[in-house]
Amino acid sequence: MAADAGKLEFGAKAHVALNDPKLRANFRRAMDGLMAKRTIQFADEAEWTSLRARGAMVRANALARLPELLEQLEANCLKNGIQVHWAETTQEANAIVLGILEAAGAKTVIKGKSMVTEEMHLNAHLEKHGITPVESDLGEYIIQLAGEAPSHIVMPCIHKNKAEIAELFHDKIADQPYTENVDELTAAARKALRGAFAGADAGISGVNFAVAETGTLVLIENEGNGRLSTTLPPLHIAVTGIEKVLEKLDDVPPLLSLLPRSATGQPITTYVNMISSPRKDGEKDGPKAVHLVLLDNGRSRVHGDSELRDTLRCIRCAACMNHCPVYTRVGGHTYTFTYPGPIGKLLTPQIEGLDCAGDQPHASTLCRACADVCPVQIPIPDLLVRLRTEAVRPTSPDAVKGAGSSATTGETLGWKGWTLLYGSPLLYRIGTRMLGWFGNLMPSSAPMLKQWTSVRTKPKFAPKSLHELAREKGFCDE
């Protein structure tokens, strides 16, 4: 049932999105801009080649040693005074965060941008328990006001144009006049959020890289909201997927050179915030307690497959979606789950299961644009094909969650028959003769043919096969 719902959803939603001219225009403009800016950054082909080879291997290296590095990260964080928590599921992670907040008596929380907390649906969980989370990244703030989910992992409100945002601010922020002036809109958000920062009992953030060598959390951003969320409130909780760890500080520079340039075409983000401990004795500011929550949520299972493990190299730059001919037309909300675009259709089915997100690996033309721009060389199209295969013919029953869920008896039998027919010249000859005679009588609505003919004309069978024609012309048949 879940499988069908998922299938209908992507197709049906894509159809709606494709027919929404405003959405198409908003995405087209944004994606063209991001692609052009990225191209300028990587104009030097030789530099790009050596930098991304280094980036890819830095990530692959960390994944090859993931359990040791996580233990080292934990030990160094603890030594620095950062408390470390482990969660197998998003429910566990939500409970941990809530527990920390309740123990501190926190009522309001200011949040820096974090896709992992979106994956957990943390805001809804906190609200249910009487805690108010306020998103402080401008894009996240906008979609929180609108009651929506992010449509892009770097630019969450990319689906909205300024007229829509002007309307929203006028509607939701007290005494805010309607204005489409971007400076004025930005100033309105700054004003509205200053008080929230100052009054927040805790700050919650994501993590871009966690350095095992020194127990350092690296967070990058442009607005300063990430620094404020992790400095001003008395308590800071950082939430990250277990794959984000790096072996050493030396691994940061190549990735830091790849990430912002791939994401937004900036040489570096305005701020690179490196946090290694809570406020020490004598220091005048900074949170008095810092917690790190390490979330698995299916990642250790992905890690268990040496091919699919490459999925976990991802540094969430969004270049793959900016360049995807599917994403750029249907937008992020069509994907239903938290991570859209090529990395989403690769990651989501592995986390949620092929039985409930099995349509996602099919939402690709396999044009390889994503693989060409991925700064850590994830072979996304090859892995999508692997997922498509796992859905119908699992390499092992638990290779991927929900493996084999799309296999149908009809299709399996069909392929068995095909193998039989092609394995025997006699059967093949009889088979093609029969198709020549009766094939054209088959209605387009015949089972299995139906899916093909819904978007294509039904193939027409020639009365005589190529073999027969060749024989008539005097070629000998061996």
Place this chain on the structure above:
Amino acid sequence: MNSPRERILSRLKASPRAAAPLRPDWIPPSYSPAERKAKFKAMLEASHADVHEVTAAGWPERLKSILADKGVGNVVYAPATRAGRQLAEAWAGGGPELLAYDRPLEELKEVLVSQADAGLTTARGGIAQTGSLVLWPTSDEPRLMSLLPPIHIALVEESSLTDSLAETIRVQGWAGGMPTNAVLVSGPSKTADIEQTLAYGVHGPKELIVLLIGSESP
């Protein structure tokens, strides 16, 4: 095997083992001393920062005139640092009001959040490749001075400039121990979340003024 930690780690340890791949060579850019300074300035200016070349003795006076043009009424400063003392001495005869960050945040929050016009910090280094300042806050020079006021003024010595972050990490020995917080700053706070239109000062400072102290007097 009962804690989530043990279950996650044991699954990861049971994953197929492959030798950790080597990191292929990658060489960050390097510059001559003249190029280094020019690149540092050009990158910062491209990110909307103002860079002024100053002298070790004369910067407080220079800063006073820069701030006078902007109508800045007060500056948060660190009274216990060398730069802080120099500033206080030079401005004793007049200039913007000096607000000392000499108490815990809890006692100074209101001033920092809504009254401060500018904040002055030193930088431990500068990075030419990306036009970045390396801030290394201490108990004498706390974290929020460079973040809450609408103008951030940073003092950086030309002799502390490096070519790349990789070089900074190496020459400053970061792997030996990181402070509570270290920050690279490459311009004023900005956003492009609304139709990719750049806007400055969304949550952090709207202006970044960099005072670059020359190796010799210019």
